[in-house]
Amino acid sequence: MLSTVTSAVIAAPAAAEPSPLAPHTAEIIVGLVAFTLLFLFLRAKVFPMFEKAYADRTAAIEGGIKRAEEAQAEANAALEQYRAQLAEARAEAARIRDEAREQGKAIIDDLTAEARETAARIIARGEEQLTAERQLVVTQLRSEIGRLAVELSERIVGESLADEERQRRVVDRFLDELEQSQSSGTAR
Numbered sequence: 001m002l003s004t005v006t007s008a009v010i011a012a013p014a015a016a017e018p019s020p021l022a023p024h025t026a027e028i029i030v031g032l033v034a035f036t037l038l039f040l041f042l043r044a045k046v047f048p049m050f051e052k053a054y055a056d057r058t059a060a061i062e063g064g065i066k067r068a069e070e071a072q073a074e075a076n077a078a079l080e081q082y083r084a085q086l087a088e089a090r091a092e093a094a095r096i097r098d099e100a101r102e103q104g105k106a107i108i109d110d111l112t113a114e115a116r117e118t119a120a121r122i123i124a125r126g127e128e129q130l131t132a133e134r135q136l137v138v139t140q141l142r143s144e145i146g147r148l149a150v151e152l153s154e155r156i157v158g159e160s161l162a163d164e165e166r167q168r169r170v171v172d173r174f175l176d177e178l179e180q181s182q183s184s185g186t187a188r
Contacts, residue, residue: 149174
């Protein structure tokens with residue numbers, strides 16, 4: 001076919017001079033055939049590749065947007081979870097501080113009570129020792145006063161009061177009278 005078109009193109013200039021503005025019929029036919037072949041080739045092979053690339057690009061963009069929205073949603077969820085954990089941690093810290101304060105107060109109260117008990121025991125022990133020492137001093141003073149009274153009586157009376165039983169009765173009677181005179185003097 002190409003040979004007929006080519007021979008027609010070559011024979012055409014010999015007949016009449018065509019117009020420089022009007023194309024030759026053979027050129028129009030060859031151009032239409034070439035355009036049709038090119039169009040069919042592009043439609044069969046190239047346009048599907050462009051459509052596929054366009055669809056892939058559209059899917060990638062839409063998928064990217066969707067992934068970005070999902071990532072944003074995950075980030076927001078993680079942020080909310082972080083805030084909730086932070087609030088929970090703050091509440092836990094406040095609870096631990098309150099427990100520590102209560103435990104500290106309980107320890108201080110326990111130590112104060114223990115110190116008071118210890119002080120009370122020390123005071124009681126001191127009072128017991130003081131009472132025992134007082135009793136000892138009173139007993140020693142009675143015997144010393146008795147001995148001194150007997151010596152003084154022996155000097156005044158001029159006779160010996162060697163009998164123990166008699167000395168004891170005299171001293172006891174003297175001390176009883178002395179205590180009675182002091183208690184009657186205190187009562188007034």
